[in-house]
Amino acid sequence: xxxxxxxxxxxxxxxxxxxxxxxxxGTAVAINPWFNVWTDALSDMGRVGLSTAWVFNMGLMLAAxxxxxxxxxxxxxxxxSLAHLAAGVYLxxxxxxxxxxxxxxxxxxxxxxxxxxFSLMLFTYLLxxxxxWLEGLRKHAAINLALFALGLGGSVIINWPSTATLELYNIAxxxxxxxxxxxxxxxxxxxxxxx
Numbered sequence: 494x495x496x497x498x499x500x501x502x503x504x505x506x507x508x509x510x511x512x513x514x515x516x517x518x519g520t521a522v523a524i525n526p527w528f529n530v531w532t533d534a535l536s537d538m539g540r541v542g543l544s545t546a547w548v549f550n551m552g553l554m555l556a557a558x559x560x561x562x563x564x565x566x567x568x569x570x571x572x573x574s575l576a577h578l579a580a581g582v583y584l585x586x587x588x589x590x591x592x593x594x595x596x597x598x599x600x601x602x603x604x605x606x607x608x609x610x611f612s613l614m615l616f617t618y619l620l621x622x623x624x625x626w627l628e629g630l631r632k633h634a635a636i637n638l639a640l641f642a643l644g645l646g647g648s649v650i651i652n653w654p655s656t657a658t659l660e661l662y663n664i665a666x667x668x669x670x671x672x673x674x675x676x677x678x679x680x681x682x683x684x685x686x687x688x
Contacts, residue, residue, distance in 0.1 A: 503566040504678040510560035510587075511671045515664065517552025524548060534598070534656035536607060541599030550594035557591035570678045573627045579620035586613035611663055615644045618670060630680060636673045640666050 521538040522528055524545050528538055539549035564587075567580035592606040618641040625634035644666050653659040 501566075503562060504570070504675065506559050506563035506566065507671045508675050510556045510563060511668055513552065513559060514556035514590075515668070517549060517556060518664075520552065521545070521549040529655075530657045530661070531654050532657075535660050536593070536598040536603065537657075539594065539597040541597055546597060550597050552594070554591050554594035557587045557594070560587035560590065563587075566678060567674070571624065571628060573624055575620060575627060576624035579617055579624050582613055582620060583617045586610055586617060589613060611648075611660075614663070614667060614670075615641055615648075618644065618666075621674075625677060628677075630677055633673055633677050633680075637670070640670055640673075 518535060518538075521535075522530075525538050525543075536549075539546045539553070561584055564580050564584045567583065568577055571577065571580070586609075589606045589610040592602065593610060596602040596606060618637045622634045622638035622641065625631075625637060644663055647662055647666075648659060651659075651662075653662070
């Protein structure tokens with residue numbers, strides 16, 4: 494397989510990473526019947542001392558590694574420096590997701606890396622809005638700006654019943670972002686036309 498074809502395959506990794514992450518959460522919920530989405534946090538399923546914690550923590554770490562590899566696509570597809578900066582922020586966000594699994598609930602760094610993961614994803618949306626505008630992808634830019642507004646506004650304004658519901662809200666927004674960004678990679682002509 495040529496390096497070009499391998500590079501193009503990395504554009505599927507954003508969605509694959511998301512599916513792994515959501516699948517991990519679903520599996521963890523299935524094997525932890527005590528988990529209550531209305532009162533708990535998702536990280537409760539990965540807390541130190543829980544026998545099934547490895548499912549949640551290892552799944553998040555796998556999703557993060559795949560997500561980090563997705564940056565290859567983002568850098569190859571978009572040529573403006575703002576898009577590359579957004580890809581860099583996304584890379585750090587994915588690294589923080591890895592750390593959420595590496596430092597599960599019950600360890601000192603856990604709250605910090607969890608907070609940074611969600612915050613950096615919001616910043617990724619914000620940077621992608623003007624970056625995609627510069628690429629001529631106005632609708633996709635507007636979606637990224639809307640995701641930023643919904644993520645920040647929904648997190649700050651809405652009184653969520655639990656940490657898990659707030660996390661799931663933001664995870665749903667990440668799903669929209671993954672699909673949006675995958676669609677953009679199909680519209681950028683210089684990638685498609687490379688030999």
